[in-house]
Amino acid sequence: MKPAMETAAEENTEQSQERKGCFECCIKCLGGVPYASLVATILCFSGVALFCGCGHVALAGTVAILEQHFSTNASDHALLSEVIQLMQYVIYGIASFFFLYGIILLAEGFYTTSAVKELHGEFKTTACGRCISGMFVFLTYVLGVAWLGVFGFSAVPVFMFYNIWSTCEVIKSPQTNGTAAVEQICVDIRQYGIIPWNAFPGRMCGFALESICNTNEFYMSYHLFIVACAGAGATVIALLIYMMATTYNYAVLKFKSREDCCTKF
Numbered sequence: 001m002k003p004a005m006e007t008a009a010e011e012n013t014e015q016s017q018e019r020k021g022c023f024e025c026c027i028k029c030l031g032g033v034p035y036a037s038l039v040a041t042i043l044c045f046s047g048v049a050l051f052c053g054c055g056h057v058a059l060a061g062t063v064a065i066l067e068q069h070f071s072t073n074a075s076d077h078a079l080l081s082e083v084i085q086l087m088q089y090v091i092y093g094i095a096s097f098f099f100l101y102g103i104i105l106l107a108e109g110f111y112t113t114s115a116v117k118e119l120h121g122e123f124k125t126t127a128c129g130r131c132i133s134g135m136f137v138f139l140t141y142v143l144g145v146a147w148l149g150v151f152g153f154s155a156v157p158v159f160m161f162y163n164i165w166s167t168c169e170v171i172k173s174p175q176t177n178g179t180a181a182v183e184q185i186c187v188d189i190r191q192y193g194i195i196p197w198n199a200f201p202g203r204m205c206g207f208a209l210e211s212i213c214n215t216n217e218f219y220m221s222y223h224l225f226i227v228a229c230a231g232a233g234a235t236v237i238a239l240l241i242y243m244m245a246t247t248y249n250y251a252v253l254k255f256k257s258r259e260d261c262c263t264k265f
Helices: 002-031 035-070 078-110 114-120 127-172 180-184 206-213 216-255
Strands: 186-188 203-205
Touching: 035 078, 035 127, 035 203, 035 206, 035 216, 078 127, 078 216, 127 186, 127 206, 127 216, 180 206, 186 206, 203 206, 206 216
Parallel strands: none
Antiparallel strands: 186 203
């Protein structure tokens, strides 16, 4: 009877040790996760997806509005159509590049954590590893500056559509609705420089302009440009977080490599 009780006690002890070992392993893995890089990756993927997806559809809607209302002659906006088509192809490339770059930066964050050292033995940096980490720092800074420009550029169509929308709101207001002054309220799209000055009709006034604002193309394009601008802003924030993470990782790898230290950032 006694040996049976001792065997049961030993089995319970082994099970408790196994549970404790599994729990400690999970805590060790969670402690080595580069949370800053993980948050930046999620934010970068979300921002780029919003910018590329919404921007692509909004550009197509903008071309449709111009062709139907502001530039009936195809030769007047032929250059603009080619530029927009090129931008749509560039959007595909941006989405693919940042998908790969985000995964690479996230992997770099994981491989510079103490979890790698604890799971795979002694972790020592090399000159090649520090050089690659420094390259990521430089490239991330360049991309951050570039995306600041993209964020500013994405605000331009939002400004244009907002001006058109606010003009339509003036037309709908009780003070001007139903009066002769309505037909004197116009929007000249040529002043923004996206179509030439000889484009016909080039501008819309009064109730004709109000009818444009009531179309689905205008409503969708306006709001999609807003979302695309917000996505570009989210990408800028993600790249700023990447800058801090990669700079910190590089500093630790460079200045503390001899002490066998690594980072959990």
